[in-house]
Amino acid sequence: MTFRKLMIAGAAVALLAVGATAAMAQTSAQKALIDAAKSQGTVGEQADGYVGVRTNADAELRAAVDATNNGRRAVYARSATEAGTTTEIAAARMFETQLLARVSSGQWYRNAAGQWVQR
Template sequence: MSFRKAFVVTAAVAALGIAAGAALAQTPAQKSLIDAAKAQGTVGEQSDGYLGFRTPSSDGSLTQAVQATNDARRAAYARSAQAAGTAPDVAAARAFETIVLPRISSGQWYRNASGQWVQR
């Protein structure tokens, strides 16, 4: 891994550390909604570093919770990318690969880089 890639990964790790629980942007109730939706397979992590809906949901509270989390992540990835001199989508993808993917629990879903939903 080149120095630049290592720096991007390190910066993405720091950025996601801020956004992982989205404590700055989501309430405990929103985190609980997301955790339940992940367990049910409605929501999953995506290789682009954001949460996504695997199945449609009419729950407005869940939609708001996912949006709050993704907004916090977007801001963190932008800060990380600026510090690393790269694009936010690169920082987001690196964070997914190095932090998020290894932490996805058995039975939960994630969208891979090919756009397919995969159950762990």
């Protein structure tokens, strides 16, 4: 494994610790709203490390998705700076190492090719 890959892998681990802080910034109401929307197939995780809207979503759900993604973006940016990589790479690595594994059976995610896939 190259040094760069080790740094990126280390950044993903660091995201776990920092991610807890971002998760606390997300209100429990936003989390509940997004979790329900994931179960209904309205939103899902994306290979770029962010939550995406798959079907029609009301303003409240879109605001919750935006707030979640803004929190994630800040975490990814910090991690990328520490690892000497880009925010986009840190975000994609988080999807690969953590977020995809959390997608439950029946939920949807958007793969790197941009296709929505149901688990």
